Amino acid sequence: MPAPTRAPADPLHDAKPRRRVGRPAAAVLDQDGITAAALQLIGKSGYDGFTMAALARTLNVAPSALYNHVSSKRDVLVLVQDHLTSFVDVSAFGSGPWDQAVRSWAWSYRDVFSKHTPLIPVIAVLPVTDAPKTLAMYEAVSAGFSHAGFPQERIISAIVALESFIFGSAYDVTAPADIFDSGSMAHSTPNFTAAVKQQDLEGYEKPADVAFNLGLEAMIARFGALRG
Template sequence: MPAVSAAEGRSTSIGGAQRRRAGRPSAAVLDKSGITAAALELVRRKGYDGLTMAALAKVLDVAPSALYNHVASKQDVLLLVEDHLMSLVDVSGFGGGSWEDAVCTWAWSYRDVFAEHTPLIPVIAVLPVTDAPQTLAMYETVSKGFLDAGFPRERIIPAIVALESFIFGSAYDVTAPEDIFDSGSMAGSTPYFTAAVRSAATGQDGTAPGPERGRQADAAFSLGLDALVSGLGALRG
């Protein structure tokens, strides 16, 4: 049987057509949406520290050099992730209706998005929005909504940052254990705190909360958001 040359070994012929050997896909099959999805999956499984360019290339089953054809650095990957997550935040309320309802819709959506991606909060919270189109579009819509509602222009960004600080912290609270405030053996020495914790968990009637009362994290978020919206609303002209 004649030997097959190295060039011939790289492909096989079917009906005269050349078929590429199985193996790593070429860089051309990569796109930014695929990189974003792979990065999110990597963070979900291994946390933010597990998101490296080498690990991302491995998840995508490509050589690192192929990945660098699409993103120049980990910072670029994070911008893609930020842009994707911000595109999921609901800003539709700012298209009509009251400012209060629009802010609440936005804030609840924002919290729920990041409650699903808490490892990224410390990064996204301080990541510049430069050249992130979806992120900037979200902030543009919210800023216009605040301006239309009568907010002084110089107070719009501080108000948004105040809300975001509360939103990010509340996203962590969603994943906190239900017994996070259990004082354990020190309950006797912390009677006011212990009684307050029990009251929050049971409500005024002293019974365990049913599904209609929702999670304690939701109750806390609703209380805090109402207070913020009320306080910020007083700043409007």
């Protein structure tokens, strides 16, 4: 693959009026600004185009300057993931019934991260201490479960199970439509091929949504029965 096309270098419209060496009068960077720029860059160029150099360019800064505010690229990803978590809808845990709250939380959680699957490996092993907004989400969800009469000692397990399903399902959203096309091997996989065909006949609904709904409702139904 050839290198991705870059904006033509037009010295007249050069977006980089060189800052002179040394500490500037007012700080140019901070973590919030870096986070916002990173999110925007990811939106425009995807995770492939998301490099420290590219990030620095959008901030009109030398790449090395970033390291005064974050210690690594992974650090930036953590900032982005925590910011994204604030877009997950936990509002229903304050008002509606438990099952409806879980539903809207889970769907919005999946939708947010299905566009950011490269963050999932980061989230999955990230201590909550390093992600305050994520911690806030857990608090809201835990409170909702607790208030709904869920036994204390199962709350975390239930949330983890739901979250695992949500993360896995987020990947599923990004899968190509014909991922299950068995092609020339179809004759040796009759049961699978038939099942895929039946599914294709079924629906105009997106397969990823159908599967997510199926799994989510199973968990909601079963977990709901645990409440005291």
